[in-house]
Amino acid sequence: MSETILKPDTTFDVEELRKEFPLLSTEMNGHPIVFLDSAASSQKPQVLIDSIDHYYKNLHANVHRGVYQLSQEATHAHEEGRKRIQKFINAGSDKEIIFVRGTTEGINLVASSFGRKYLKEGDEVLISAMEHHSNIVPWQLACEQSGAQIKVIPVNDEGELIMEEFDRLLTEKTKIVSVVHVSNALGTINPVKEIIEKAHAKGVPVLVDGAQSIPHMKVDVQDLDADFYTFSGHKMFGPTGIGILYGKEKWLNEMPPYHGGGEMIKTVTFEKTTYNELPFKFEAGTPDIEGSIGIGVAAEYIEKIGQENIARYEHELLEYATEQLSQIEGLRIVGTAKNKASVVSFLIDGTHPYDVGTILDKLGIAVRTGHHCTQPLMDRFGIPGTVRASFAFYNNKADIDRLVEGVKRAAKMLR
Numbered sequence: 001m002s003e004t005i006l007k008p009d010t011t012f013d014v015e016e017l018r019k020e021f022p023l024l025s026t027e028m029n030g031h032p033i034v035f036l037d038s039a040a041s042s043q044k045p046q047v048l049i050d051s052i053d054h055y056y057k058n059l060h061a062n063v064h065r066g067v068y069q070l071s072q073e074a075t076h077a078h079e080e081g082r083k084r085i086q087k088f089i090n091a092g093s094d095k096e097i098i099f100v101r102g103t104t105e106g107i108n109l110v111a112s113s114f115g116r117k118y119l120k121e122g123d124e125v126l127i128s129a130m131e132h133h134s135n136i137v138p139w140q141l142a143c144e145q146s147g148a149q150i151k152v153i154p155v156n157d158e159g160e161l162i163m164e165e166f167d168r169l170l171t172e173k174t175k176i177v178s179v180v181h182v183s184n185a186l187g188t189i190n191p192v193k194e195i196i197e198k199a200h201a202k203g204v205p206v207l208v209d210g211a212q213s214i215p216h217m218k219v220d221v222q223d224l225d226a227d228f229y230t231f232s233g234h235k236m237f238g239p240t241g242i243g244i245l246y247g248k249e250k251w252l253n254e255m256p257p258y259h260g261g262g263e264m265i266k267t268v269t270f271e272k273t274t275y276n277e278l279p280f281k282f283e284a285g286t287p288d289i290e291g292s293i294g295i296g297v298a299a300e301y302i303e304k305i306g307q308e309n310i311a312r313y314e315h316e317l318l319e320y321a322t323e324q325l326s327q328i329e330g331l332r333i334v335g336t337a338k339n340k341a342s343v344v345s346f347l348i349d350g351t352h353p354y355d356v357g358t359i360l361d362k363l364g365i366a367v368r369t370g371h372h373c374t375q376p377l378m379d380r381f382g383i384p385g386t387v388r389a390s391f392a393f394y395n396n397k398a399d400i401d402r403l404v405e406g407v408k409r410a411a412k413m414l415r
């Protein structure tokens with residue numbers, strides 16, 4: 001990142017910063033693109049693209065197995081990525097940073113491994129009504145195998161967790177709590193620190209789905225005291241196919257391996273296998289080396305801009321978008337929590353979200369429509385889905401103005 005983007009007062013120059021994202025200068029359907037779907041996947045800065053290019057041109061070899069220099073350099077770059085992530089989320093040790101494919105795999109790993117070791121008939125897994133399908137289905141699979149049951153913390157009409165219900169549902173039967181930090185469908189920021197404190201008071205570990213928090217705010221896993229925290233590279237300006245599962249060493253040591261294969265073993269005979277130490281015990285097979293390098297580059301990029309600057313700027317965008325969209329006749333925002341990240345989900349009377357999204361597409365505006373992989377949450381609100389605009393630090397007010405104009409046009413055409 002060029003230093004001119006960072007102003008002396010630690011804010012950043014969004015117009016300069018946008019130039020670092022090549023895709024933001026392209027067109028969609030003959031219009032300069034307005035990209036408002038960063039909650040699904042963010043765009044990539046040139047520095048990330050360069051790091052991947054550099055890796056394949058200069059550094060590629062398999063890791064942890066070659067005695068030759070190139071393999072050792074690749075291993076160093078791969079492990080450097082892990083260290084960067086350890087620092088980024090303030091984990092106590094790099095043994096607690098497991099490379100996975102993304103948030104989905106992080107949750108599946110815990111549900112499967114923790115589930116096999118600790119869940120049995122009569123136990124309960126506590127999740128919330130605003131979970132992404134990837135924090136529901138893995139627990140259903142674990143419950144099918146163990147005979148445990150899922151309990152659900154409900155949400156109120158604003159889209160906030162009803163904490164009195166959480167208190168009531170957290171019992172001696174609860175074996176793990178698994179909740180989302182920031183809702184992808186509503187933008188609600190959940191009080192995960194309070195949830196963790198209360199669960200720990202009853203000896204219950206907590207997994208936090210950080211897919212939507214990591215790109216927008218500072219996360220310190222030790223300060224939160226999370227037992228597990230998982231997120232995806234592609235939503236934090238990094239590559240697809242890589243993600244992180246943070247887990248406290250204590251748990252990861254006790255849990256059985258998830259996948260079997262090379263790298264995760266110490267010794268193998270046909271009679272018995274002994275497992276490698278952390279983090280390798282959970283990393284079977286050749287890893288995503290460009291991904292581990294890339295996610296580290298992305299983390300440093302975010303740190304350079306500054307998570308506080310990002311949160312402050314995106315909050316301004318959120319307020320502006322909320323105010324402008326609210327003035328459109330017949331438009332209803334779904335998810336009006338007091339504490340929100342930069343996501344606006346909405347419906348327009350007499351129109352279907354899909355039709356609104358299709359018209360916006362023709363105008364060069366990329367939004368997400370549908371249930372956002374949160375069907376139970378949509379059922380809670382009695383709606384099939386929403387139109388969702390989600391912002392990153394590279395969006396500006398002009399993007400929002402284009403969205404508002406587009407929505408007005410769509411509403412007029414469809415009614």
Ligand code: PLP
Nearest residue numbers: 102103104132134184209211232
């Ligand atoms: N959890 C939340 C809150 C999400 O928004 C998403 C993706 O949209 C996921 C989990 C799954 O992430 P991935 O598809 O990167 O594994």
